[in-house]
Amino acid sequence: MKTSSVPSPASQSGVALIITLFFLVLVSIVVVGFIDTARVDRIAAGSHFERMRAQTFAAEGIETVMATLQRETCDPPYTSGLSTYIPRNWLSAPGLLVTTDPNASSATRLAKQVPLSSGAPSAAYLADSGIDLVMRPPDLNAELLVEQATPTHLLTEQEDATTHAAMKMKVRWVYVRKDGSYDLGSDGLPTEAPTLTNTANPIVGRFAYWTDDESTKINYNLAWTRDPTLNKNPPGHPTKVDLRALPLFTDSIANSLHGFITPDNYATVKRFFNSPFDARLQADTDMRTALDQNKFALTHYNSDPDTTYYGLPRMILTTQLSNAVVRDAAGNPVMDGGKPVTRPFLDILKNPSNSLSYIDPGVTTGASVDPPGNTGNVDATKLNTVVHNLIDNYLQRADWPMVDGAHSIQEKYYNRYSAAQQPERLAQLALNIIDYVRSAESRLNVVQPIRAKWIGGTYPNAVFTPDFIDSSIQGTEDTFKGLTRAPHITELGMWVSDTPETSGVNAGRYRSVVLTEVYLPPNYGLDTLDLAGTDGRAWSLYIGEVSATYTDNSTGVAVQKALYYGADGKAAVNENTVKVPKNPTSSPAFVWEAQTDANQAKMTPDSYRTLALEVYRAKSKKDMPTVTLRSAITLAGGPRIDVAPLAAPLSYTLAGTGAELSVNSYENADPRVNGLTKDWTLDSQSTFGQVNAARVKSLAAPMTNGDKPVLPPQDVDSTGKISTASMRMPYPAVKGDTTKSGRVFSSGELGLIHTGIEGSNSAPQPGVPWRSLHLQPTSQATTTVPDWAFMDLFTVPMDIPVAASGIFSPHSNSAGGRVNVNAKPAPFDLERTDPLAAVFNGALKSTLNSTTLTATEAKTIAQNIYNHTLASAGTLPAGKLYPANSSNLNYYESPGEIVEIAGVADKGEESEQLVREVANLITARGNVFAVYTVGQALKQTPNGKLVVTGEQRQEAMIERYMINKGTANLTDDSVGLRTVYFRNLLP
DSSP states (O other): OOOSSSSHHHHHHHHHHHHHHHHHHHHHHHHHHHHHHHHHHHHHHHHHHHHHHHHHHHHHHHHHHHHHHIIIISOOEEEETTTTTTTEEEEEEEEEEEEOOSSSSSSTTTEEEEEBOOOOOOHHHTTTTOOOGGGOOOOOBBOOOOOOSOBBBSOOBBBBBOOBBBBBBBBOEEEEESSSOOOTTSSSOOOOSOOOSHHHHHHEEEEEEEEEEEGSSSEETOOOOOOTTTOOTTOOOOGBBBGGGGGTTOHHHHHHHHHHHHHHHSSOOOOOOOOOHHHHHHHHHHHEEEEEEEEHGSOOOBBBBBBBBTTSBEEESOOOHHHBOOOOOOOOOETTTTOOBBBBBBOOOOOOOOSSSOOTTTSSSSSSTTOOOOOBBOOOOOHHHHHHIIIIIITOOOOOOTTSSSSOHHHHHTTTSOTTHHHHHHHHHHHHHHHHHHHHHOOOSSOOOOOOEEESSTTTTTTTEEEOOSSSSOOOOTOOEOOOOSSSSEEEEEEOSSOOOOOOTTTTTTEEEEEEEEEEESSSSSEEETOOTTTTBBBEEEESSSSEEEEEETTTEEEEEEEEEESSSOOOOTTTTEEOOOOOOOOOOEEEEGOOOGGGGGGGEEEEEEEEEEEEEOOTTTTSEEEOOOOOEEEEEEEEEEEEEESSSSSEEEOOOSSSGSSOOOSSSSOOSSSSSEEEEEESSOOOTTTOHHHHHHHHHEETTTTTTTTSOOOTTTTTHHHTTTTOOOOOOOTOGGGSSSSOOOOOGGOOOBBOOOOOOSSSSSSOOSOOOSSSSSOOOTTSOOOHHTTTTEEEEOOGGGGGGGHSSSTTTTSSSSSEEEOTTTOOOOHHHHHHHHHHHTOOOOSSSOOOOOOHHHHHHHHHHHHOOOOOSSSSOOOOOOOSSTTTTTOOOSSSGGGBTTTTTSSSSHHHHHHHHHHHGGEEESEEEEOOOOOEEEEOTTSSOOOEEEEEEEEEEEEEEEESOSSSSSSGOEEEEEEEEEEEEEO
């Protein structure tokens, strides 16, 4: 049977069915796959969208902080009405700012707390007591998702004292509604229990945040150790913040950490750590453990603005243009029309070419060592400008934020003068500051003091005119004389023989010796002073009135003639100048003590020498019993180093018989206070060559003005007796020596500035010995400006290595590495005292010896500062709370305010040494802030519940900085904000 090759209709239908089914199955698979993929993509997209929403809400915390910083610290200051300028004053602390209130009675008074967090939860929410899980406040100190034996946390490893669990850092949620509004209560704080039934404007998300002040931490790119065998930097250098004060930080760890950065004191830099965690990447196990345990006390970057209460750059205590010039990130000077842009400084030196080379400020006139042949480096016109600036903008200010009412430094020290005279007398304080800085920066052993007078009317029209000439004895009524590193004249007297010479060219004349005692104080920067010659020049002695007026017995008429003669029989001249020391057989002038020991011509600290001028009188003591005494010492070719008295000579009645040094004499108590006749007292027995009786008496008990104590008070020691501890001067500058680098190292050195010198015999009171600016508790009324407040207007020059300029001084007026004394984190019950302890650890605590603070003592002082524990009353005054440190605020508005705290400067004048050690290492406001924020995307359900659909945590480091416009006046520059570090954190 033959089979047909044509398929039957039935088989064709079956194949078609199979193919159709195949395609249907395939399409179904594709459709199902597409739908499943779409579902997965939709879920992923939704998840991503919710995460992006959460990121947006988290970023809202950062933006809120930046807006607050912009408004309170960057925008132009408030104005009241149309013309009243209210300076911007603020301080910072972890979690908040304290600012001025434009509606307050005092324009500069710190009165308002501005939170930098979303706020503290209420008690119930803090305890999570009965609070729904989704409504509980977030803990910013989240446990990190790191596999290790001991759990670690984001911010701190501090433990709760009760539970021993890691401390929680809970803050309120800020709820955000659909229209972008926040749910806030009547108190302005975020609502903890928002309305969840508003369907028209539901809640769509929330965020919480807290801002840390990085200046309350230790900058581990700069901090090191105070071990003097390793760290040769001077006091006040940021490397003196001692890492060894931190728990687990051994010498080895501190040195190794520093060694990661630089092997040669920042001359070269291996690398800087660029995040708070970088150091752990190089650390061994012990160092990593120490870094982890101290994360709440460490940062890689911080700075403070180095500005005054009034938002203006502080004046740098320097005369050198190179120390004041503003530099860019590469260390190059910023120029404005060919002239360097500078911060305010003591610009008194001749420098027509604006050279950045060193100019020795210790030379006012005459021959100079550096540079040779110079006729003087101080510019008279510039000096007048600087003195006016110091008076107008510093000493005369009457808008101090911590003082009730309008009061000033001027009022404090010169209120006995007429209103017209007060600003003129401030020139003495200004001059003392200038001459102290000149002494620090000069390479000369003896620095020529500046003398000047107000000429041409009354202040402010009068010109402060210096007297740089090197002839005559120099000095008249109302002459101002600065204090420099130099000896002082402390005693004057005259001896006259009772019998005339019987032979020689002076036969018939009476041998006389005019005696001038000079004193080299201890701690005056001079280990020896050679009266045969110093700085390449010979010493000279000027004696005033070696001729005198007498009454001719035969006629009864007052006449003046040469009544004194030299050893050669020739008439001596008025204001005779003679070199010392010389042998009395060849010259009339000599060092008395060197007659038997030539080595006595060299003075050592705390020693006295008697310069003697031998002349012969034509008249006996009976015929001419009264003379005038006035002396001056100088170095050849220069102006007078000291003149005593400065204003007018002393009237001296010859008395006494016997040896030359047995005469009565005029003495002063404080070697620095010798300008007025009232500063000298007559004693029946001289003390030439030894400590003055007047000095001994003045140190036995506090002086009084009539029956009242001297106010402001004099310097006293820990027992309440008058102290000489403020009588200090810096060593001459030595090139290449960091400890004698020719710089003022600390604004605390202002505590050495004398405040009791007078220059007029018509002054309401004589000079006040042993009184300097007080950087210690004084318990004065809040209508009196505390001296520590004055310290905040000044800063010191930094020796900034070019390779490290970006970390030492990140911007034109900022300083890296300082630790903020406002260290208490608000609103948490946390402790951050270790950075403050690092500031004090190993610091010298007294001028009496070289003992330093132990780690335990440093920790105690840090705790006292942290807890605002005032110095106790006793022999010395108690510490005092000032307005910003009162119960409603509890913050320091000046680093100098720590002198009111127990253990800092409550042991008398000698304890101010500790203030000098740390003043340049602390601040009251920071420039760098770390914001920790968490954001959640939310959905509000119809039944009034919240569902968290996404969460994101973030950390951002924000820097406040000055935007330099390249102009010579930094006050024209504005302030901006930028982000210097950012990272997303795991939930």
